[in-house]
Amino acid sequence: xxxxxxxxxxxxxxxxxxxxxxxxxxxxxxxxxxxxxxxxxxxxxxxxxxxxxxxxxxxxxxxxxxxxxxxxxxxxxxxxxxxxxxxxxxxxxxxxxxxxxxxxxxxxxxxxxxxxxxxxxxxxxxxxxxxxxxxxxxxxxxxxxxxxxxxxxxxxxxxxxxxxxxxxxxxxxxxxxxxxxxxxxxxxxxxxxxxxxxxxxxxxxxxxxxxxxxxxxxxxxxxxxx
Amino acid sequence: xxxxxxxxxxxxxxxxxxxxxxxxxxxxxxxxxxxxxxxxxxxxxxxxxxxxxxxxxxxxxxxxxxxxxxxxxxxxxxxxxxxxxxxxxxxxxxxxxxxxxxxxxxxxxxxxxxxxxxxxxxxxxxxxxxxxxxxxxxxxxxxxxxxxxxxxxxxxxxxxxxxxxxxxxxxxxxxxxxxxxxxxxxxxxxxxxxxxxxxxxxxxxxxxxxxxxxxxxxxxxxxxxxxxxxxxxxxxxxxxxxxxxxxxxxxxxxxxxxxxxxxxxxxxxxxxxxxxxxxxxxxxxxxxxxxxxxxxxxxxxxxxx
Numbered sequence: 001x002x003x004x005x006x007x008x009x010x011x012x013x014x015x016x017x018x019x020x021x022x023x024x025x026x027x028x029x030x031x032x033x034x035x036x037x038x039x040x041x042x043x044x045x046x047x048x049x050x051x052x053x054x055x056x057x058x059x060x061x062x063x064x065x066x067x068x069x070x071x072x073x074x075x076x077x078x079x080x081x082x083x084x085x086x087x088x089x090x091x092x093x094x095x096x097x098x099x100x101x102x103x104x105x106x107x108x109x110x111x112x113x114x115x116x117x118x119x120x121x122x123x124x125x126x127x128x129x130x131x132x133x134x135x136x137x138x139x140x141x142x143x144x145x146x147x148x149x150x151x152x153x154x155x156x157x158x159x160x161x162x163x164x165x166x167x168x169x170x171x172x173x174x175x176x177x178x179x180x181x182x183x184x185x186x187x188x189x190x191x192x193x194x195x196x197x198x199x200x201x202x203x204x205x206x207x208x209x210x211x212x213x214x215x216x217x218x219x220x221x222x223x224x225x226x
Numbered sequence: 227x228x229x230x231x232x233x234x235x236x237x238x239x240x241x242x243x244x245x246x247x248x249x250x251x252x253x254x255x256x257x258x259x260x261x262x263x264x265x266x267x268x269x270x271x272x273x274x275x276x277x278x279x280x281x282x283x284x285x286x287x288x289x290x291x292x293x294x295x296x297x298x299x300x301x302x303x304x305x306x307x308x309x310x311x312x313x314x315x316x317x318x319x320x321x322x323x324x325x326x327x328x329x330x331x332x333x334x335x336x337x338x339x340x341x342x343x344x345x346x347x348x349x350x351x352x353x354x355x356x357x358x359x360x361x362x363x364x365x366x367x368x369x370x371x372x373x374x375x376x377x378x379x380x381x382x383x384x385x386x387x388x389x390x391x392x393x394x395x396x397x398x399x400x401x402x403x404x405x406x407x408x409x410x411x412x413x414x415x416x417x418x419x420x421x422x423x424x425x426x427x428x429x430x431x432x433x434x435x436x437x438x439x440x441x442x443x444x445x446x447x448x449x450x451x452x453x454x455x456x457x458x459x460x461x462x463x464x465x466x467x468x469x470x471x472x473x474x475x476x477x478x479x480x481x482x483x484x485x486x487x488x489x490x491x492x493x494x495x496x497x498x499x500x501x502x503x504x505x506x507x508x509x510x511x512x513x514x515x516x517x518x519x520x521x522x523x524x525x526x527x528x529x530x531x
Binding site for chain 1: 229243244437438440441447448451
C-alpha cells in the first residue's frame with residue numbers, strides 16, 4: 001500500500017532526518033514506528049502526506065508517486081488518509097461539531113450526511129456532550145479523541161497517528177490506543193509513531209525501530225527495545 | 227453551489243469569532259477608505275475651484291459701431307458650431323451703452339461727455355466661453371482665419387481681446403494642468419500607502435491562522451475551500467468599514483459645510499449628500515476589492531502545500 005524506496009531527507013549537511021529508508025506497509029496492517037526524539041519518525045510520516053519532500057528516493061501510495069502529484073491530486077490523496085497529531089491540530093475557532101463537519105465538507109459530503117454522521121462519530125469517541133465546545137474548552141484527551149473522530153469520519157484507507165499519546169496521561173493514552181486498535185480491527189491500515197514503551201508493548205503488532213534517520217529493526221510482532 | 231454557500235457561511239462565522247482581530251482589520255480598512263473619501267472630496271473642491279477660475283476666463287469680440295446685426299448673428303452662429311465653444315452671448319450696442327451708463331452712473335463728467343456726443347459711441351460685442359481654457363487659442367485662430375474674410379465678418383470686428391489676455395490664459399492653463407497633475411500624484415501615492423498598510427494588516431490577521439490553513443489542507447480541503455472564507459472575511463472588512471466611513475463623514479462634512487463653505491466656495495455637506503450614492507459605490511467597491519485581494523494574496527503564501 002505504501003512504499004518507501006531509498007528515501008533520504010537532509011535538512012543540513014551534518015545530520016540526515018531520513019537516511020536511505022526502504023519500507024513497505026501493507027493494507028490492513030497496524031505498524032508502530034518507534035525511536036527517540038529526532039530519530040526521523042515524524043519526517044517519515046510527513047513524507048506520506050507530501051507535507052515534506054525527500055532529498056532523494058521516492059514514496060508511493062499504491063501506484064501514486066506522492067511527490068509528483070499535482071495540487072488537486074494531492075488534495076484527493078489526503079482525503080484517503082486520516083491524520084492524528086500529537087498537538088491535535090484542531091481548528092481553534094470551530095466547535096467539535098464544526099471540526100468534524102469541516103473534514104466532511106472538504107471531501108464534498110452533503111449537509112444531510114454531515115448532520116447524520118457527525119453526532120454518531122462524536123458518540124463513538126465519547127464526546128457527545130462536548131458537541132458545541134471549542135477545542136480550548138476541552139481537555140487534552142478530549143481534544144485527541146476529537147482529532148481521531150475527524151480522522152476517521154471519512155472512512156480513510158489509512159490512519160496516520162503521529163505521537164498521538166505524547167501529550168496525554170496514561171489513562172487517556174490507553175483509551176486512544178484502544179480506539180486505534182478498534183479502527184484497525186475494522187480493516188483500516190494504521191501507522192502509529194510513538195516513544196511510549198507501555199503503548200507499544202500492549203499492541204503486539206509490527207514495530208519498526210528508527211535511529212538517526214535509519215530503520216534499525218523491523219519486527220512482525222515486536223516490543224519496545226530501545 | 228453548496229461549496230459557495232459553505233464558504234460564505236464560514237466567512238461570516240470567522241469574522242464573528244475572530245473578534246478583536248476582525249475589528250482591528252476593519253479599523254485599518256476604515257482608515258484606508260477614509261483616505262479615499264477625503265481624496266474624492268478634495269478632488270471635488272479642486273475641480274470646483276478650477277472651474278470657478280476657468281469661468282472667469284473668456285474672449286470678447288468687439289464690433290465696430292454700426293455693425294449690422296445680421297452679420298453679427300451669422301458670426302455668432304458659426305462660432306456656436308465650433309466644438310470648442312461652450313457658450314456665446316451677444317450684447318447689443320444699446321445694452322452695452324446701458325451697462326456703461328450704469329457702471330459710470332456716479333462719474334458725472336463721463337456721463338456728460340456721453341450725452342454731448344448724442345449718439346451711441348459703443349459697438350456690440352460677443353462674449354465667448356470655451357469648454358477648456360486651452361481651447362481659446364483655437365477660437366482666436368478661427369477669428370483670424372480665412373473663413374471670416376469670405377463671409378465678410380472680419381470687416382465688422384473692431385478688436386478681439388484674446389491677445390491681451392493670452393499671457394494670463396496661458397499661465398492659468400499651466401497652473402490648472404499642474405494642479406491636476408499634483409492632485410493625481412498625491413492621490414496615487416496616498417492610495418498606494420493605504421493599500422500597503424491594509425494588505426499588511428490583513429496579512430498579519432491571516433498569519434495567526436497559518437497553522438489552521440495547513441491543517442485544513444492536510445484534512446483534504448481544496449485551495450478554494452481554504453481560501454474562500456478568508457476572502458469573504460476580507461469582503462466583510464470592506465463592507466463594514468464602508469458603512470463606518472460613510473457615517474463618520476456625515477458629521478465631518480456637516481462641520482465643513484457649516485464653517486468652511488465661504489473659504490472652500492463649495493458646501494461640502496451638500497456635495498456629500500447629493501453624491502452619497504456614487505461615493506458609497508466607489509468606497510464599497512474599493513473596500514471589498516482591497517479586503518478580498520489582500521486576503522487572497524496573504525493566504526496564497528500558506529497554501530503552497
